[in-house]
Amino acid sequence: MKRNLLSAKKMVILSLVLMLALVGFSMGTLPKKLDPIAPDSIYYNGKIITMDSDSSIAEAVAVKDGKIISVGTNKEISKLKGRHTETVNLNNKVMLPGFIDAHSHLPGSGSAKLFQADLQGPPVGTVENVDDLIAALKEEGKSKSEGDWIQGGGYDQTLLAEQRHPTKEDLDRVSTSHPIWIKHANGHMGVANSKALELAGINKDTPDPPGAEIVRDPETGEPTGLLKEPNAMRLVTSLLPPLTQDQKMEAAKKTMDIYTAAGVTTSVIAHGSKQTILDLQNWRTEGILPIRITSMQSGELPTFAQKGGILTGFGNEWLKVGAYGESVYDGSIQGYSGYLKEPYYKFLEGTNYPEDYRGYSNYSKEELFSRVKELYQQGYQIAIHGNGDQAIEDILDAYEAAQKEFGKRDARLRIEHAQMATEDQLRRMKELGVSPSFFVSHTFYWGDQHRDIFMGPGRAANISPLKTATELGIRYSIHLDSPVVPMSPLQAVWSGVNRLTRSGKVLGPDERVDPMTALRAVTIDAAWQNFEEDIKGSIEEGKFADFVMLEKDPLTIDPTKIKDIKVLETIVNGKTVYKSEK
Structure with missing residues (x-):
């Protein structure tokens, strides 16, 4: 009898708790622990460029536990507000998905x-x-x-x-x-x-x-x-004294300051190594790595992977192994080491090259084929550095040979920089499923030199051919290769849209793209290139709450001013990692 009375009391108490919970939920007054549905934060009254497949523009977004739970109008999203929901008035400022740095050399x-x-x-x-x-x-x-x-x-x-x-x-x-x-x-x-x-x-x-x-x-x-x-x-x-662990950590902190101030929420590292992975884990543990990192491994990775079973995609939402890359097949155009089909246009005084000089590859085509086949068979995504059109041709040949031998799959094979890619080569990329990552800011930093010295007017006009790639339906990213040039995804977007050189001349007007296309190349298309389009790159339900807030709208501003747009705030996983002083 006593046990039954206790059970009855427990039932009454439980019923009262449930009743209070229902009342509290309807009034939005639940304690946070008893309010599992309400968002942690709501951003409203803004122009939210979602970068979804329809290029939708929204007014508000709700975030919970570091992920987006709803996107829509101010009225729609305000209905989700709970007692403990933080609300942020964007005051008509612009929000985009956080920028993805598709190729740089952190730190x-x-x-x-x-x-x-x-x-x-x-x-x-x-x-x-x-x-x-x-x-x-x-x-x-x-x-x-x-x-x-x-x-x-x-x-x-x-x-x-x-x-x-x-x-x-x-x-x-x-x-x-x-x-x-x-x-x-x-x-x-x-x-x-x-x-x-x-x-x-x-x-x-x-x-x-x-x-x-x-x-x-x-x-x-x-x-x-x-x-x-x-x-x-x-x-x-090889004789330079290596940075100490403290110096590397200091460099990582400084790099994070630079990247987050530029709106970067994910960085893809080129030339990663086993030590890179160890350093990244250490920096993450120490709390100085507030953005997401994908490391394109190089050097010893095949052995490292074979021993540990680590392939492309291994890791978590913060640290992940990406493509095997970048294997540097040729050099740079401005160093006369890019591997071309036709000779260089002019030679600077003091150089000693024959008239038919075309640059060179860093290793043989046979070795290239062997490397690609081994990695492709093992299941890696592959990323290979190719600047000159002959280098690009050889890389495509190697990719095609691997596909013929081991079968075609959605491998999203990459070519890094792809500076001198021709239209025929872009058509092959489309056919083979190859995705270039263009260093389009070359048009600004070295465009005048390519036109007047290295390539000549005709070939220089076609470097980083974004418009042709877009028209062919190729998904690509654009990058800065920092520290080669300063980290600024908006500068890369500006270069893709304007193709202005340092002297203010347009280099290849036919290869300019519209701002939305260029923005996709530093957001959703860059995410797709790394098999992450389902979790980042656009502001859609279920994806990470990685955002960048801008002072002005890159879709409506004078296109020549895009690079000067101020980054107001950078948010990763629903938390602010950078905020401008203004």
């Missing part, structure tokens, strides 16, 4: 800012001639102890008044006791002083490494200090 942007002299030319930097470059390196050297390395980055010989690379003799003016290494803006070459060459054992008799070049004085045969492509550069860079 390179932070490392460059913190640990080397800035040798960039205008409008990004202030180095206009060799004397400016030397002055910047001398300033960097003031904090160094005897024998320490002095490093610089971002120089571009085409932006120097002398129109030439610095030489070892130039760098010796900074110091002959400190080894010095400076890296070109394109990342494919650099210059060492005499001390660094001595430490690396590079002299007149040193043979060129495979797929690389030790540039020599045409009269004496002595190395000038300029080393082209990784196999040559590593002779010096």
Whole structure:
């Protein structure tokens, strides 16, 4: 009898609790723990460019537990509000899905800012001639102890008044006791002083490494200090003291400041390694990695993966293994190491190339085929660096051979940069299911040089052919390759829309795209390229609440002003990770 009375009391209490819960729910007054349906936050009264398949524009979005639970009008979304829902009035500002950086070298942007002299030319930097470059390196050297390395980055010989690379003799003016290494803006070459060459054992008799070049004085045969492509550069860079764990963490923090201020909520790292994965896990644990990361692995990954069973897609919503890439098949156009079908247009004074020179690949076509077949058979997504049209042709041949041997699947094979892709090659990409990631900002940073020096007017007009790719129905991303150029997805969008060079001239007007198309290339299409279109890249129910708020609308503003639009706030997983001071 006593047990029955206790049970009856429990039933009464439970009924009262349920009744109160129902009343509280109807009035929106439930405690948060008893209010499982109401959103954590509602953003309303804005222009929300959703980037969905219909290019819909909404007014409000509701977020719960880091995900979008509803998108619609102010009236529709306001009905979801609970007692503890935070409401944010966008005041007619613009919201987009967070920008996806499709290809960069994190934490390179932070490392460059913190640990080397800035040798960039205008409008990004202030180095206009060799004397400016030397002055910047001398300033960097003031904090160094005897024998320490002095490093610089971002120089571009085409932006120097002398129109030439610095030489070892130039760098010796900074110091002959400190080894010095400076890296070109394109990342494919650099210059060492005499001390660094001595430490690396590079002299007149040193043979060129495979797929690389030790540039020599045409009269004496002595190395000038300029080393082209990784196999040559590593002779010096392998001697550079590695960053300590504390320095790497400091660089990561600085990079996150730069990326989040630019509206980036996902970054795809090129040239990842086993150490990259370890570093990323450490940074995430330490709380200094507020954005999502996909690492395109390179180097030792096949062995690493075979031992651990790690393939493309392994990881979680914060850290993930992406494509195997980037395997650098050729170099850069402005370094004369991009691999072309036809010879370069002109050669700068001081170069020593034959008239029919077309650049070169960093390894043989046979090795390319072997690598691609092995990775494709294992189930990897593959991403290969290809700038010149001959390099792109070889990569497509390799992809096609792998598909013929092992069957075609939705592998979303990538070509990184794809700068000189021809219309015929784009048609092959469509047929093979290949997705390029275009470095379209080349039209601004090096467009004048491509037109006047490297490619000539005809070929230069067709670099990064976004419009042709769009018309063929190819999904692609656009990227900055930071720290090659500063991280700014809006600048990449601006370049895709305007194709303006540094001198203000339009390079290839027929390859310009509209703002919506360019925005898709840094949001939903970039997500699709990495098999993530179901979880990010657009503002739709069920996806991560990763947003960027802009001061002005890139769809309606004067297109030439898109790059100057201010990022007001960056939100990842429903939480603010950057907010402008204004």
